[in-house]
Amino acid sequence: MAAPEPAQAPAARRSDHTRAAILAAARRHFAAYGFEGTTIRAIAADAGIDHSMVMRYYGSKARLLDAALDIDLDLPGLSATPDDRRAELLVRHFLHRWEHNAAGDGLLLLLRSAVTHEQAAQRTREIFAAQVAPALNTDPEKAGLVSTQLLGLALTRYLLRIPAVVAMRPEEIVAAYAPAIHTVLQPPARTPQGLPPHPAPATTQTP
Amino acid sequence: MAAPEPAQAPAARRSDHTRAAILAAARRHFAAYGFEGTTIRAIAADAGIDHSMVMRYYGSKARLLDAALDIDLDLPGLSATPDDRRAELLVRHFLHRWEHNAAGDGLLLLLRSAVTHEQAAQRTREIFAAQVAPALNTDPEKAGLVSTQLLGLALTRYLLRIPAVVAMRPEEIVAAYAPAIHTVLQPPARTPQGLPPHPAPATTQTP
């Protein structure tokens, strides 16, 4: 985090290729198999080096995951976007990332690891708090529900591969799904039938 | 699947307790740690028996998972529900299940395992095709997107535990999220601003 030595900027010459190859292979394997399902040896074989090199460069499997989870969602600025186009822009942005990256995208890697690994889940929370919520510029609850819908889409289309969702073309998803995200972003209490802003006292009836 | 011997119906006397205890412990562990993160020995210890018994009763870890994945979503009948209350009923139904079961619910177990285990993913697809799609009584695409929204909610609230989603009370989620599901269930081509039913030719511009 502190300022690096100035004279070291152009020094990146040796073995950075190996380091990058390890990280790229690690991202592929973590994204495909999750943390527990990935082995250091498989990553090393994929990178074309010995598995002891992975330990030498990254210290441990957990630290390698930590390096692989350095994800930038690269969200587009939405402040200049009219309210009724934000949802559409969001869905198109993520679909574009995922379709052109398949299993390699950072968010899918994050998701696959986060479901069973607490360290990755913590990173997911940090990333959404630091990137999604501010970009949406709305209250936390709406940002959370929008994230819910976007992560749900990644889940069913790329991880679970539910056939009906996989079969849809990107523009079909935008047309059918963006309005739902738009609905969450709308101000609440639109109560057409008179639903109370304060929910009914405590009628948690059992179905 | 074939009819069992008739005289065997009341015969369930011995060691069925052990068998059930193993299955219950297996569900807890698979739900909490996924397939790869769960060990036969931990399940056996939880059930208070030796790990060799698990093998004796279920043959292998994969077959034990298969038994644990026998999930009934127990969806309510929606055919008698007016269109504009279906989304609300769905969200309330699943929240009720999850809130009263925490990590023990079958759908959360299914989800946690399916993300990294292909056998569980296949079961997830089967369960949604057999239970959710028919219950919604709509076209496959809408059923798929509603499943996306419901699974997304389970994901962010119970598995990833995104703070803003965790903090919401069930009735707040119903009020804020059901309208979004209702939007997906609406007939399309409502095009208020004249969005073409056929998407623009091929303008997949890069953000």
Next chain:
DNA sequence: GTCTATAATTCGATAGAC
């Protein structure tokens, strides 16, 4: 029916030669 003992792998991690 239940448990002990063990086989056969595989993993993450370390030490050291070149």
Next chain:
DNA sequence: GTCTATCGAATTATAGAC
């Protein structure tokens, strides 16, 4: 900087005693 060799622990699964 890279690889060989190996350790110690943990895993699934099997065989057999009681």
